[in-house]
Structure formats: C-alpha cells, structure tokens
Amino acid sequence: MxxxxxxxxxxxxxxxxxxxxxxxxxxxxxxxxxxxxxxxxxxxxxxxxxxxxxxxxxxxxxxxxxxxxxxxxxxxxxxxxxxxxxxxxxxxxxxxxxxxxxxxxxxxxxxxxxxxxxxxxxxxxxxxxxxxxxxxxxxxxxxxxxxxxxxxxxxxxxxxxxxxxxxxxxxxxxxxxxxxxxxxxxxxxxxxxxxxxxxAELIGEHTFKSARSRLGIIESAIVILVYGALNERKGIQALIEALNNSTQLDDVHLLLVGKQSEKINNYIHAHASQLKTKERLYTLDRFVNTDEQQMVFAASDIVWLGYQEHFTMSGVLVLAAISGKPIIGTREGLIGWYVNEKKLGVCIDTQKPSEIQLAVQLITSEINNNSDLYKNQHFNDxxxxxxxxxxxxxxxx
Structure with a gap:
C-alpha cells in the first residue's frame, strides 16, 4: 500500500x-x-x-x-x-x-x-x-x-x-x-x-552516582529538575523565588536542562546568584541528546511541572513517571489531573512560593523515608x- x-x-x-x-x-x-x-x-x-x-x-x-x-x-x-x-x-x-x-x-x-x-x-x-x-x-x-x-x-x-x-x-x-x-x-x-x-523513552546506562558525578552534583543534594524548552510559562521564576526565600531548603539544588529563552536567561542571571554562589544551580542551556536526557533524570530527585497556562498533556510528565520521580506540578490542566489521579506527586499554586516550599519539604521527607514511593505501574505502556x-x-x- x-x-x-x-x-x-x-x-x-x-x-x-x-x-x-x-x-x-x-x-x-x-x-x-x-x-x-x-x-x-x-x-x-x-x-x-x-x-x-x-x-x-x-x-x-x-x-x-x-x-x-x-x-x-x-x-x-x-x-x-x-x-x-x-x-x-x-x-x-x-x-x-x-x-x-x-x-x-x-x-x-x-x-x-x-x-x-x-x-x-x-x-x-x-x-x-x-x-x-x-x-x-x-x-x-x-x-x-x-x-x-x-x-x-x-x-x-x-x-x-x-x-x-x-x-x-x-x-x-x-x-x-x-x-x-x-x-x-x-x-x-x-x-x-x-x-x-x-x-517516552529514557535510553542510557547512567546510574544515580555516575549521573551526579558527570554533572558535578554532590550525592547528598536533593535535586529538582526542570526539563525541556525553558520559557516563561514553565514557572521557573516562581521556583527560584521559593528556593531563594527559604532557609529550610539549603540542601535543595536546581538543575535546569534545555534551551533557555532570552527572558528566562536574563532572569536567572539577575535572580539566581544566591543559588550559583552556593553551588546549588546547574544548567545545560541547550538541547540534549538521548543519553544526556537519561542522565539528567537519573541525577534528579524531583521533577518540576509547575507550568503556567499549560493545560494539555506533557511529555516531561511521562518521563518523570516512567523514571519514578515525584512531580511538583500545577493544579491545572492534564498535568494537575494526572498528578492527582495517578498519585505522581504534589500539586501547587504556582503563584504561592510558600506552597512550593511546603511541597519540596513534603516530597523530600517522603524520599528519605521511602525511595520507591513514586514507582508506579500506570505508565508501563x-x-x-x-x-x-x-x-x-x-x-x-
């Protein structure tokens, strides 16, 4: 045919x-x-x-x-x-x-x-x-x-x-x-x-330790991954603000992976100096290959999906779910529906830094007590x- x-x-x-x-x-x-x-x-x-x-x-x-x-x-x-x-x-x-x-x-x-x-x-x-x-x-x-x-x-x-x-x-x-x-x-x-x-696929052989070593991230850190095209709608500003303004999240590091828009790049330079000074910020400001994609998910503890005005499905959500990584996500759209329905993490109001801070603390506590908590069967297909x-x-x- x-x-x-x-x-x-x-x-x-x-x-x-x-x-x-x-x-x-x-x-x-x-x-x-x-x-x-x-x-x-x-x-x-x-x-x-x-x-x-x-x-x-x-x-x-x-x-x-x-x-x-x-x-x-x-x-x-x-x-x-x-x-x-x-x-x-x-x-x-x-x-x-x-x-x-x-x-x-x-x-x-x-x-x-x-x-x-x-x-x-x-x-x-x-x-x-x-x-x-x-x-x-x-x-x-x-x-x-x-x-x-x-x-x-x-x-x-x-x-x-x-x-x-x-x-x-x-x-x-x-x-x-x-x-x-x-x-x-x-x-x-x-x-x-x-x-x-x-x-979605994560193809690669990186372990938690090898991925952290390759990226220069200490093993004791709690790492939040923001992945994909990094623009204003990804809620990165709210996340950085929440991390900047909390003394209880000093062990939380931020891994930004993906091509940054000009506005986001300028925001990072202007507002993330505190994270940079304390070596809590890591960036790959470019498109990454298949091996690097698997590496950054292997190195991470939490995946950020606190997107704004994003109501449709998210490929990053699927990648987080198949890798067993908990999600901090918006309440809105299919991201919010999936996170709640499939128990993939915590939903937050992206306009409230205090909710972001509480979500990070909650998931960090859950990770420390049960590393397999977010490994589920919903995304096997x-x-x-x-x-x-x-x-x-x-x-x-």
Whole structure:
C-alpha cells in the first residue's frame, strides 16, 4: 500500500512521531510519501530515512511560505485550520495524481481537526486517520481545572462530526479522558476514537552516582529538575523565588536542562546568584541528546511541572513517571489531573512560593523515608512498542 504522511511541524515531538510512524509503516511492508516543509528535507532524521529506504520512500513538500501564512491567519483558529486543510488537500491531490494514495495519516491532526469536521475530509474517498493532542472542550466536564475554551460546544460538535466521516479510519488521542468523554456522550456507534499512550523513552546506562558525578552534583543534594524548552510559562521564576526565600531548603539544588529563552536567561542571571554562589544551580542551556536526557533524570530527585497556562498533556510528565520521580506540578490542566489521579506527586499554586516550599519539604521527607514511593505501574505502556501496537500499522493490508 501507498501511505501518505503529512507533517509540516519540524520541532519537538513532531519529528519524533513522524520518524516512528514512518518506520512503522515501512516495517509493515508499505511504501510511503512523507510530506513535510521544504526546509525539513535537510533535517538529518529525514535524510537518514530517505537514505535507508530509498526505493520505498518518497519526499514531497509543503512550501514554507504558504504554511507560515496559514499560521498567521487573521480569522483566528478556524481561519488557520481552513487554510491548513486547503494546503493538506493540495498535498494529497499532488501525491495522488502521481501515485495513487491508499491511506493518509496525520501525526498531528490538530492542524485541521475542526475544519475537517466543518468541511469534510480533504482526502476525497481515501481512508485516513490521525492523532489529536489538543482538544479541551471536555476538560471541565471531566474534572480538569482549566478555563472553558472559546466555542467549546461548537468544537465538541465539530469533533463528533469529524468522527462520523465515512472515510475516517480512526482518530487516536493521547488524552485518555477525551476517549472516555466521547464514548460516554456519543450515541452513534461505531465510535472511531482510541486512546494511545503518549510514548517516552529514557535510553542510557547512567546510574544515580555516575549521573551526579558527570554533572558535578554532590550525592547528598536533593535535586529538582526542570526539563525541556525553558520559557516563561514553565514557572521557573516562581521556583527560584521559593528556593531563594527559604532557609529550610539549603540542601535543595536546581538543575535546569534545555534551551533557555532570552527572558528566562536574563532572569536567572539577575535572580539566581544566591543559588550559583552556593553551588546549588546547574544548567545545560541547550538541547540534549538521548543519553544526556537519561542522565539528567537519573541525577534528579524531583521533577518540576509547575507550568503556567499549560493545560494539555506533557511529555516531561511521562518521563518523570516512567523514571519514578515525584512531580511538583500545577493544579491545572492534564498535568494537575494526572498528578492527582495517578498519585505522581504534589500539586501547587504556582503563584504561592510558600506552597512550593511546603511541597519540596513534603516530597523530600517522603524520599528519605521511602525511595520507591513514586514507582508506579500506570505508565508501563507509555513506550514506542505499545504505540506501534495501538496504531496497528498492518491494519490496512
């Protein structure tokens, strides 16, 4: 079969998902066309795929300018989605005209999810599927602390209309409560939605001692890890303020791993001098490789997820859970829901330094009394093997 995969995103999880999905279809004997941004063709990951599967993979592209113009739509979310749907339709027609497409897959369906519900599939009668990650119309009804999104009722209706598309194979979601909500509120079987655990991996051989030694962190320290793209919404300012203003947290050190925004970098230089002077601050101000990722989690005791205005799923939450590290997280969004529901740590109000301090003290006490307290089974299926099994790459044979 000929599978068309459309993914214009080129950062973060977008390329990781694209690689795993492409390899899954290739391993199942399918031929694929990858439709990405023209600039993404030079990415080492894409070049490696093209080189490894020469005769079975074709590369086509979405013009970067057209994609960027769609993102800047003057008509808010729905205007952007309609433009992206139009771009995806053109990509499909171009590919289909040269070699018949049997199936279309969107690793990030959120590009045009609601516009498909409004206008129908852009892929004609060809079967299609995809993964959605951002719907939030169900949050409040499911016990998630979050603001009610604009047009939430309309978005819910469009989502369900999308699910009723005759050519739809299945919509996968990394949000388990979305699947439950749709199943409980829909009355027209079959319901073409399936939960797929958000996959994450920690690959490496670092132990606690070797990781601490490599990073220059003393073994007796309690280390809080902040991991990922370090911007203002990660709540780093609140965490530094809490550590600066407590004499009871002198043994707590801070490990910041990930590329820092200019504002965060300036804040650290201006406000974290006390931590630096006492050698309680460690930074890797860059993207890290797979081995380094495993190393920093091995070196840490607590993972910080005190994010602000972040309501969707978090890959760092999954990494913390599979490594058995307790989380200090926001009460809001899926982070708050998971931390409470799965007992992954402590939720706090990120605007209150005293709550942050108490949470650190509580978890430190728990770690000292029971190092295995946060090792749980809830995230055993959050791996690429289970991801591939759930997607079932051979289902279209």
């Amino acid at each position: 000929h599978i068309l995969i459309i993914e214009p995103g080129s950062t973060g999880h977008h390329l990781i998902y694209l690689e795993k999905i492409a390899k899954g279809y290739l391993a199942s004997g399918h031929n694929i066309t990858l439709c990405t941004l023209a600039s993404t063709h030079e990415n080492p990951l894409i070049k490696s795929l093209a080189l490894s599967f020469k005769s079975r993979i074709n590369l086509t592209y979405i013009p970067d300018r057209a994609y960027q113009e769609a993102l800047k739509s003057k008509f808010s979310d729905i205007g952007r989605e309609i433009k992206l749907r139009r771009i995806f339709k053109a990509a499909y027609k171009k590919t289909h005209s040269s070699c018949a497409v049997d199936y279309v897959f969107l690793p990030f369906l959120d590009y045009c999810l609601y516009s498909i519900g409004l206008l129908g599939s852009p892929f004609g009668k060809t079967k299609w599927g995809g993964i959605c990650m951002r719907p939030s119309f169900h949050y409040q009804a499911s016990g998630v602390i979050a603001p009610k999104p604009k047009l939430s009722r309309i978005k819910e209706l469009l989502f369900k209309k999308c699910l009723s598309s005759a050519s739809l194979d299945k919509i996968f979601t990394i949000d388990e409560i979305l699947e439950k909500y749709i199943t409980n509120t829909s009355h027209k079987p079959p319901i073409k939605i399936k939960y797929i655990p958000d996959p 959050h791996n690429w093997e289970e991801f591939s099994r759930t997607l079932s790459f051979t289902k279209n044979n």
